[in-house]
Amino acid sequence: MIIAVDGPAAAGKGTLARGMAKSLDFAHLDSGALYRAVAYAMLRDGTDPSDREAAVAASRHLNIDLIDAPEIRGEGIGKLASAIAKIPDLRANLLDFQRNFARHPPGGVAGAVIDGRDIGTVVCPDADVKFFVTASDEARARRRVLELEGRGAPADLETVRADLARRDAQDRNRTAAPLKPAPDAHLLDTTELDIEAALARALEIVAQAHGR
Ligand code: DC
Numbered sequence: 001m002i003i004a005v006d007g008p009a010a011a012g013k014g015t016l017a018r019g020m021a022k023s024l025d026f027a028h029l030d031s032g033a034l035y036r037a038v039a040y041a042m043l044r045d046g047t048d049p050s051d052r053e054a055a056v057a058a059s060r061h062l063n064i065d066l067i068d069a070p071e072i073r074g075e076g077i078g079k080l081a082s083a084i085a086k087i088p089d090l091r092a093n094l095l096d097f098q099r100n101f102a103r104h105p106p107g108g109v110a111g112a113v114i115d116g117r118d119i120g121t122v123v124c125p126d127a128d129v130k131f132f133v134t135a136s137d138e139a140r141a142r143r144r145v146l147e148l149e150g151r152g153a154p155a156d157l158e159t160v161r162a163d164l165a166r167r168d169a170q171d172r173n174r175t176a177a178p179l180k181p182a183p184d185a186h187l188l189d190t191t192e193l194d195i196e197a198a199l200a201r202a203l204e205i206v207a208q209a210h211g212r
Pocket of ligand 1: 009010031032033035036078081082085115116117118119167171
């Protein structure tokens, strides 16, 4: 079983995807970590961030262990990840890993939950259940600030709000696999929902869709 969870930055899709995977005993993949890992590798290696060929090469030689590294979580890495995610050849290099994870989840478990921007539309258009998770700009900015504070990187609310807006516009308006809901996605607005309520709602939808 494949569950696709898409949505803009800091809407709660990662937390939701992780929670669903835990409840259902499925594997979880944060696909944004792939783009972040490429961005991180470029900065680490002193690669010119605007060099498209170099970005494509970095995605081809990606050390997959980097997706779990705390170093890829910063806001600067998120910005560069969004910028290089516009490059079609780079996206193509990351596609096999994601599809393979979906079809053969590690640990031999019965399903995969993948979160990102284009999982329900491009990576796994045949996913069994699709979600498009949103929240108000205000709620997303507040959550991201709390998350950054939790990691010891305090940030200013207005700056974070402006950064998220820029990143979302970039992710929505690109030509290659833009951020948008799949026609058959369940829309989940988490502005007024806490983590438990959002998870309960999502699991209800999965149960209805697949009798689990
Ligand atoms: O989910 P995140 O904020 O960590 O993702 C970082 C960037 O990676 C995001 O702004 C756009 C890109 N991305 C993408 O293009 N497609 C995905 N499936 C996931 C992330």
